[in-house]
Amino acid sequence: MGLGLLYDDRTLLKRIKAGDNAAMRELYRRYVRYLSAICSRYISDDEDVKDVLQDAFVKIFSSIGTFEYRGSGSLKAWMARITLNQALKFLNKNRLSGVPLDDEFHNLPDEDEEPDSKKVPSKVLFQMIRDLPEGYRTVFNLYVVEGRSHKEIAGMLGISEATSASQLHRAKAALADKIRSYTNE
């Protein structure tokens, strides 16, 4: 039987570099939902998500000629980085309209028992993260999902490390509450 090896990332990349527009469309189709998820975890407004994604794809397609394929997943990771950068850029530009990041560290009670996130569908978890206040959400995503350190986050967002830690603490507490509420329903 036939097979779908037409468009593995490597050959897709070659075709895009050769000016194959159908390959561009395929690259978009293949990763738009993944990149949309990244963007949406940082940005709550759907129209903003669309704008940022559009900017990200423009940047991807305009600079893909210089991308060097480094193995399976490298193209996707590269696209994800660009998208994340675009999302952070958007957040930084629109900081004034968002929830300000305060520098104070508020000690919140630490629950002994961790929430049972496994009982929550991914889509619900995703929405719970989206519903967090912007500051919480951004730091939570960078620290927990992207694996950034507070030092890195501080540098990326222009805040202090203490603020990053504070936001993370609050985000975790808020998200844990949401998960517990959901699982106790």
Place this chain on the structure above:
Amino acid sequence: MNNRWLDDIRKRMHAFKADEPEGLWEDLRGELGIEPAAGRRSPLLLGGTVALAFAAVAVAFLVIRFTPRTQPAESDLLAVSTPAPRYAETVHPERREELASNPAEETLHQTGSDLPAGSSTAAVPGEATGFSGNGTTAEQHGTDELSVSEKAAPQGGSTGNGNAAAAQRETLEASGGENTETPIETAEPSGSENTSAWDELLRDESGRSKGNGLSVNLFAAGVTGYSNSVRSLADAGLEVAGQAGAQWEDSPLLGIMLFNRGENTSLRKHHYQPFRVGLSLSYNFTDRLALTGGLTYSLLPSVFKEGGDSHYIETRQNLHYVGVPLTLNYNFYSLPSWDFYLSGGTLAEKCVTGKITDAYFIGCKAVKEESSTVSEKPWQFSVNLSAGVQYRLAPAVRLYAEPGLAYYFNDGSNLSTVYKERPLNFDFRLGLRFAF
């Protein structure tokens, strides 16, 4: 509180996909200057033309092949059909040039200026981060980013993914105002336990890439035919000989038996090459591994001739099968226009209908013909292994050929088929593949 739930969230969010924003591609196409091709022949249209040409060859082949002959021919492969143009765009040349020459719209420093007071050194890692991860800086905003990305590769390890992850971290440090010579910082407790999410992302992808594209495959296939002859001395007619004198014209079978009495008779079987066409869908699990499933239609024509040279029964049997193929394909080598792969899989076919026509010949003259429908409709299972090669005819169209071997299991029926006569058979597929 433990962090297992956070690990769970991290893994699930990495795998999560959200809905595509409505109208994004259209907006993007407009911004990139990608317009539907005008005055240029669409690759898929070209593919369709090629497909039609193959279809014509296939029809000619069928006409030639299924004209009865005494000797079976070797396996052939048929061609394919069906144009399927979907889209064909072309980037506006000027726009592409512009984009290529000016990939960065904003520099790191410009971005930094957009930030609130006190955050100028933080800036947005933005482009420097995004494009330096692969060691080749796509957006060379400044020497800082470039030098960091160049140094990041060896520190990140020898693999490409490692380089990308290391470069990412390094560049982020640089964008945060750190000295480019600063060693890579390990993540804080949670981060160090979980390792970098970028590392994780790359690791996830090294094993499999999700959501890769589908392609549609139209193909035709053939396996070798089969022919044999079993000779015997006719004596079955003896018992009816006494009745034959007056009644055989009403019973051609009786006449044939009568006239062949004492003669050498034979049963000659000729199975033509089965002809198969199909439509399948392929899904890439990774860059190299793909799973294919679909639907096939097979025609198994056979002719049996039983009796003597002049008095005999000629039976034509046509069996129609509908099958479901399932194949795993592994692409082991690629060139710019060629892909080479191995595939192995199964084919489950069900005989959906069949017709048997008996023609009675006495003195080489047809005296009666009668048809009936095949009552047995068995399942036919087979396994196959083949090597494949595909050639790029157009950006979204591939011509492929897959020679291989197929083993057909006994279907347990009384039907005489080529599969039963020759379970291990040469198999050849030729097709067109359309990606979308």
